[in-house]
Amino acid sequence: MSRKSSSKISRRHFVEGTGAGLVAAATVAPLKGQAPGADVKNRTQGAPSSPPRTKIKFTINGAERGMEVEDHWTLVELLRDHLGLTGSKIGCDRGECGACTVLLDGKSVYSCSQLGVWIDGKSIITIEGLAKNGRLDPLQQAFIDHDGPQCGFCTSGQLMSAKALLMHNPHPSAEEVRAGMTGNICRCSNYNHYVEAVLAASAAGPSTGSGGNAA
Amino acid sequence: MTTLNSVGHATPRIDALKRVTGGATYTADIAVPNMLYARVLRSPHPHARIRKIDLSKAQALPGVKTILTHDNCDIIWSSGDTRNKRYLFNNPVRFAGDAVAAVAAVDRYVAEEALRLIEVDYETLPFVLEPEEALKPDAPEIQPGGNLSPNNQGKAEPAIEKRGNIEEGFKAADHVFEDRYQTPHINNAQLEPRASMAHWEGDKLIVYASTQGIANCRTDIAKDMKIPVEKVQVICQYMGGGFGNKNQCHDFDLMAAELSKRADAPVRLEFTRKEDFISVHGRWPTVQYYKVGVKNDGMLTAIQMRGYSGMGPYRKGAGDISGVEVYQVPHVEKTSYMVYTNKAVSANFRAPAYPQGVFALESVMDDAAHGLKMDPLEFRLKNYTRKFRDQQPYSSSGLEDCLRKGAERFGWKQRWRPAAADTGVVKRGVGMGMGMFPSSLGRSNAILRVDSKGNYDVHVGVTDCGTAAKTTMALIAAEALEAPLDRITVIWGDTDTCPYSVGESGSRTTVFTGQAVIEAAKDLKKQIAEKGLPKGDQFWRADAAPNPQLRDLARYSFTAHFAEVEVDTETGHIRVTKFVAAHDSGRIVNPLTAESQVKGGATTGIGMALHEQLLYDKRSGLPLTAGYYNARIMTHMDAPEIEVVWVETDDPYGPYGAKTLGEPTIIPAVAAVANAFFNATGKRVKELPLTRDKVLGALSEGALA
Ligand code: FES
Numbered sequence: 045m046s047r048k049s050s051s052k053i054s055r056r057h058f059v060e061g062t063g064a065g066l067v068a069a070a071t072v073a074p075l076k077g078q079a080p081g082a083d084v085k086n087r088t089q090g091a092p093s094s095p096p097r098t099k100i101k102f103t104i105n106g107a108e109r110g111m112e113v114e115d116h117w118t119l120v121e122l123l124r125d126h127l128g129l130t131g132s133k134i135g136c137d138r139g140e141c142g143a144c145t146v147l148l149d150g151k152s153v154y155s156c157s158q159l160g161v162w163i164d165g166k167s168i169i170t171i172e173g174l175a176k177n178g179r180l181d182p183l184q185q186a187f188i189d190h191d192g193p194q195c196g197f198c199t200s201g202q203l204m205s206a207k208a209l210l211m212h213n214p215h216p217s218a219e220e221v222r223a224g225m226t227g228n229i230c231r232c233s234n235y236n237h238y239v240e241a242v243l244a245a246s247a248a249g250p251s252t253g254s255g256g257n258a259a
Numbered sequence: 260m261t262t263l264n265s266v267g268h269a270t271p272r273i274d275a276l277k278r279v280t281g282g283a284t285y286t287a288d289i290a291v292p293n294m295l296y297a298r299v300l301r302s303p304h305p306h307a308r309i310r311k312i313d314l315s316k317a318q319a320l321p322g323v324k325t326i327l328t329h330d331n332c333d334i335i336w337s338s339g340d341t342r343n344k345r346y347l348f349n350n351p352v353r354f355a356g357d358a359v360a361a362v363a364a365v366d367r368y369v370a371e372e373a374l375r376l377i378e379v380d381y382e383t384l385p386f387v388l389e390p391e392e393a394l395k396p397d398a399p400e401i402q403p404g405g406n407l408s409p410n411n412q413g414k415a416e417p418a419i420e421k422r423g424n425i426e427e428g429f430k431a432a433d434h435v436f437e438d439r440y441q442t443p444h445i446n447n448a449q450l451e452p453r454a455s456m457a458h459w460e461g462d463k464l465i466v467y468a469s470t471q472g473i474a475n476c477r478t479d480i481a482k483d484m485k486i487p488v489e490k491v492q493v494i495c496q497y498m499g500g501g502f503g504n505k506n507q508c509h510d511f512d513l514m515a516a517e518l519s520k521r522a523d524a525p526v527r528l529e530f531t532r533k534e535d536f537i538s539v540h541g542r543w544p545t546v547q548y549y550k551v552g553v554k555n556d557g558m559l560t561a562i563q564m565r566g567y568s569g570m571g572p573y574r575k576g577a578g579d580i581s582g583v584e585v586y587q588v589p590h591v592e593k594t595s596y597m598v599y600t601n602k603a604v605s606a607n608f609r610a611p612a613y614p615q616g617v618f619a620l621e622s623v624m625d626d627a628a629h630g631l632k633m634d635p636l637e638f639r640l641k642n643y644t645r646k647f648r649d650q651q652p653y654s655s656s657g658l659e660d661c662l663r664k665g666a667e668r669f670g671w672k673q674r675w676r677p678a679a680a681d682t683g684v685v686k687r688g689v690g691m692g693m694g695m696f697p698s699s700l701g702r703s704n705a706i707l708r709v710d711s712k713g714n715y716d717v718h719v720g721v722t723d724c725g726t727a728a729k730t731t732m733a734l735i736a737a738e739a740l741e742a743p744l745d746r747i748t749v750i751w752g753d754t755d756t757c758p759y760s761v762g763e764s765g766s767r768t769t770v771f772t773g774q775a776v777i778e779a780a781k782d783l784k785k786q787i788a789e790k791g792l793p794k795g796d797q798f799w800r801a802d803a804a805p806n807p808q809l810r811d812l813a814r815y816s817f818t819a820h821f822a823e824v825e826v827d828t829e830t831g832h833i834r835v836t837k838f839v840a841a842h843d844s845g846r847i848v849n850p851l852t853a854e855s856q857v858k859g860g861a862t863t864g865i866g867m868a869l870h871e872q873l874l875y876d877k878r879s880g881l882p883l884t885a886g887y888y889n890a891r892i893m894t895h896m897d898a899p900e901i902e903v904v905w906v907e908t909d910d911p912y913g914p915y916g917a918k919t920l921g922e923p924t925i926i927p928a929v930a931a932v933a934n935a936f937f938n939a940t941g942k943r944v945k946e947l948p949l950t951r952d953k954v955l956g957a958l959s960e961g962a963l964a
C-alpha cells in the first residue's frame with residue numbers, strides 16, 4: 045500500500061489535504077485514497093525474508109474479491125491495512141476486548157485472532173457493511189438514539205456482536221444481551237446504553253433476521 | 260430554573276453517525292504514503308543501569324530506518340516528570356516498561372523483529388514497590404534527590420493541610436475511630452491504544468495525536484522538540500478515550516516526531532495493549548491512615564489523615580488524596596507523602612485524587628456511624644459540608660438533595676438494616692458514599708462565524724474524548740445564538756483551525772469552553788443586529804477568550820451514590836444488584852449524553868471496588884496483570900443497571916449554570932460498594948479491590964483483611 049514505490053503522493057498534496065480540512069472526513073480522506081486493494085508485492089521489499097504468500101478468494105461486505113496475502117497477516121490487519129476498512133478497531137490485538145469483531149459466515153469472531161488466509165472461500169461482514177443501500181441497520185439507529193458510543197472505539201465491535209446475537213436470537217432478554225456481548229469491553233463503560241439499544245433494535249423489527257449480506 | 264430551547268434537551272451526538280458506521284477516523288486509522296511503523300523496546304527490569312546497547316544486528320536488518328536510544332537521543336519529556344529530568348529514554352531505567360529504544364521500519368513485522376535484535380546489557384539494581392518501604396532509610400534510591408518527591412517549591416517534604424487544632428478536635432470527641440486503608444495502581448485502560456502519527460513538512464511538524472487537549476499537546480511538543488509553537492500542528496479528530504492519561508503531550512508523540520525527522524518520512528508509532536498497561540500511567544496507589552473524632556450525637560470533631568501515594572519513578576501527577584472537604588468538621592490535619600517507587604508511573608485517571616481517598620474516608624465514616632448505631636445516611640446528613648472547608652460559601656450546593664433524593668430513589672429506608680443482619684449464605688447489604696469535585700471557572704476560547712444563509716461555524720479546540728463535547732458546544736451555541744441545532748457546524752480537533760481550548764481534563768470543557776462559545780455568540784448576535792446577515796460569500800466573525808473568575812465563593816459539583824450488593828459467602832463473589840447515582844452538576848446541558856457519563860463513571864468505580872488492579876510480583880518487581888482479562892476490567896456481565904438522579908441546582912456561574920460532570924461520576928461509587936459489603940457481612944476489607952481471596956479471608960475472621 046503506502047510504501048508501493050509507484051504510488052507516491054507528493055508531500056505537498058498530503059499537507060494540502062490536512063491543512064484544508066475542517067472536519068474529520070476532509071482531513072484524512074485524501075490520504076487514504078490508495079490504501080484499498082493496493083498491490084502489496086513491494087510492501088516488505090528489503091524485509092529480512094519474504095514471508096510466504098497465498099492467493100485467496102472471499103466475499104467482503106457482499107462483494108467478491110481475490111487477493112494475495114502474506115500468511116502471517118491477521119484478519120484485522122488484512123481489513124485495516126490492505127482493504128482500507130478501518131472501522132474495525134484494534135483494542136488489544138490478543139482476543140480480550142472485542143473491538144475487532146466482524147462476522148465470519150454469519151458468526152461473530154475477533155478478527156485479531158484469525159489469520160487472513162483462513163477466510164479463503166468465506167464471507168466477511170464488517171461495520172462498513174452493516175448499513176445497506178444507505179440505510180442504517182436498526183441496531184445502528186438504536187445505538188444513536190440510546191447514546192451507545194461514548195468515545196466510540198468499541199462501537200464497531202459492539203455492533204457486530206449485537207448483529208450476530210440478533211441474527212441467532214432475534215428477541216433476547218437483557219441478560220442474554222449481556223451474555224452475548226460480554227466479549228466486547230467498553231472502557232467508557234456505557235454497557236447500560238448498549239444493552240438498551242440492542243433491546244430497542246430487537247423490538248423495532250425483524251430486519252436483523254436474515255443477516256443480509258452475511259448469508 | 261427556566262426551561263431553555265436547546266440546552267437541557269436530550270440530544271443524540273452530532274457525530275453519532277460516524278461513530279456507528281465505522282466512519283470515525285482515529286489516529287491509528289491514518290495511513291499516508293511512505294509511512295514507517297514504529298515500535299518501542301522496554302525495560303524488562305524494574306530498576307537497572309544500562310551498560311551498553313548494541314544496535315548492530317538491528318541496524319543491519321533490511322527495512323529498519325532509524326533507531327533511537329539514550330545514546331543518540333537526549334530529548335527531555337518535560338510533561339513526563341514535573342520535578343526531575345525525564346528523558347525519552349532513560350538510563351538507569353526505573354520501572355519494568357521504561358522505554359529503552361524506539362525503531363522505525365518499513366512495517367510492523369520488521370520493527371518488531373528489530374526490537375528482538377537489539378542487545379541490551381543491563382546491570383540490575385535493587386528496587387522498591389511500596390511507598391512506605393521506599394521511604395525507609397535503606398531503601399534503594401530511585402531519583403537522585405531521594406524517594407520523597409519534592410513539592411512545588413522543590414522541597415522534599417510531605418504536603419500538609421491544617422485547619423483548627425487537631426488535638427483539640429480529638430479532645431472534644433467522645434469516640435475515636437482509626438484504621439489503615441490501601442488502594443492499588445489501576446490502569447486507565449481506555450480502549451484505544453496509544454498511537455501517534457508524525458510528519459514533517461519542512462520545518463513544520465504535523466502530529467496526528469490521540470490527545471485530550473490539542474492545545475496543551477501542541478505547546479508541550481513544541482517545548483520538548485525545541486521548535487516554535489506555530490511550527491507544530493496537532494490534529495485529533497476522534498479519540499478512543501483517555502480518562503486522564505492522554506492529556507498533554509506524551510512520549511509517543513515525541514518519539515514519532517523525532518523518528519520522522521531522522522528518517523525523513525511519516526512515522527506511525529503504536530503501542531501494544533501490554534505497553535499501554537505498564538508504560539503509560541494509571542491511578543496512583545495509596546496507603547491511608549485515618550483517625551476520626553465524633554461526639555455521641557454523631558457530630559464530627561476531627562479528621563486526621565496520613566497518606567502515602569506511590570508515584571512510580573517519575574512525578575507526572577499531583578499524588579494528593581482528596582475527599583475530606585465533603586465533611587463539615589472544625590479540626591483537620593492531612594499529611595500526604597508523594598513517593599517514588601519502581602512501579603509503573605502514576606498520574607491522572609478520572610477524578611485523580613478522589614475515588615481512592617473517598618473509599619478510605621467513607622469507610623471510616625461508615626465505621627463511625629456503625630459504632631454509634633446510627634443510620635449511615637443520617638450520619639452524613641448531619642455532617643455533610645455546608646461551606647467549603649467550613650469557611651467559604653458555595654456558589655450552589657445540591658449535596659443534601661443528592662443524599663435525600665438519591666436515598667429516596669434507592670429505597671434506602673426500606674433497604675437499610677444494621678450490618679450483618681442477613682443470616683443467609685448469600686448476604687444482602689446496602690452502602691453509600693458522597694463526594695464533590697471542583698467546578699472551577701477559567702480561560703478558554705471560541706471563534707464563531709455566520710454566513711449569508713444564517714449557517715454558523717463554531718471553532719473550538721475540543722477533541723471530544725467520548726464526553727460528547729462537540730454536541731455540548733453545539734447545543735450551547737444553538738441556545739446562545741437562538742438558532743436551530745442543524746444550523747450549527749462544529750469545527751474541532753485541529754490546532755490550525757481551532758483556537759485554544761482548555762483541554763478535556765479536570766472536567767472543564769463544558770464550563771470553560773462553553774462560556775467562550777456564549778461570549779462569542781453574544782458578539783455575533785450584536786453584529787447581526789447592527790449589520791444584518793452578511794451578503795454573498797462574506798462572513799461575520801466573533802472571537803471570545805473570556806477568563807471568568809469566582810469571588811469569595813467555592814464552586815463544586817456534588818454527588819451521592821447508593822449500592823446494594825449480594826455477597827456469596829461460599830465463593831466470595833460480590834454482585835451489585837442495585838445502584839443509584841445522584842448528581843448535582845448544575846444545569847444538565849444534554850441529559851442523554853450526561854447519563855452516559857454517570858453510568859460509565861459509576862461502573863468504572865464499581866470495577867475499582869470489586870476487581871481492577873495492576874498487580875505486581877514482589878520478588879521480580881514485574882506487573883502480572885497487564886491486560887483486560889487479568890486486570891479484570893468491567894464487562895457487560897459485571898455491569899449493573901445504574902439509575903441516575905439529577906439534582907439540578909441553579910448555579911449563577913458557568914454556561915446556563917452548568918457545572919462539572921465527567922469526573923465526579925466515579926468518586927463515591929467505590930465507597931458505596933465497599934460499604935455495602937460491610938453492611939452485608941459486618942466485615943471490612945481494607946485493601947482494594949474486594950477480590951474473592953480478601954472477601955473469604957475477611958469472612959473467616961478477617962485473616963487477610
Ligand atoms: S483487538 Fe481483537 S479482541 Fe481486542
Ligand code: FES
Pocket residue numbers: 192193194195196197198199229230231232233234450499500725
Ligand atoms: S465507547 Fe469508549 S470504549 Fe466503548
